[in-house]
Amino acid sequence: MEVPNTGVESRAIRADRQLGFAMELLKSTGYPALTDIQCRHCNGAIVLQGRVPSYYHKQIAQAVLLADPAFELVQNLLEVNGDDAPAAVRPRWRE
Numbered sequence: 625m626e627v628p629n630t631g632v633e634s635r636a637i638r639a640d641r642q643l644g645f646a647m648e649l650l651k652s653t654g655y656p657a658l659t660d661i662q663c664r665h666c667n668g669a670i671v672l673q674g675r676v677p678s679y680y681h682k683q684i685a686q687a688v689l690l691a692d693p694a695f696e697l698v699q700n701l702l703e704v705n706g707d708d709a710p711a712a713v714r715p716r717w718r719e
Contacts, residue, residue, distance in 0.1 A: 642670065649688050655681060655684060658676070661685055668696075669697035670689060671699045674702055675702070676703070676704060676705070686698050
């Protein structure tokens, strides 16, 4: 006997798929700094959390998701931690 879908479960499944898709999009950018970002679903928005080496990476993460029609709301809580960035992505004035 099949249990009828109440709608709550389907929203949860949709949110899980959307999170998986968000992670795939971030990884597809080719930026290693974007592969460790955590994504979660909150009130219909994708929330980005974690640390990135520059404001550029923070912007790229948000722009990649917003460019896809599957994502209408993105809350970008990424922290920029330039001190941990490899020399190749740190501004030259810091060297």
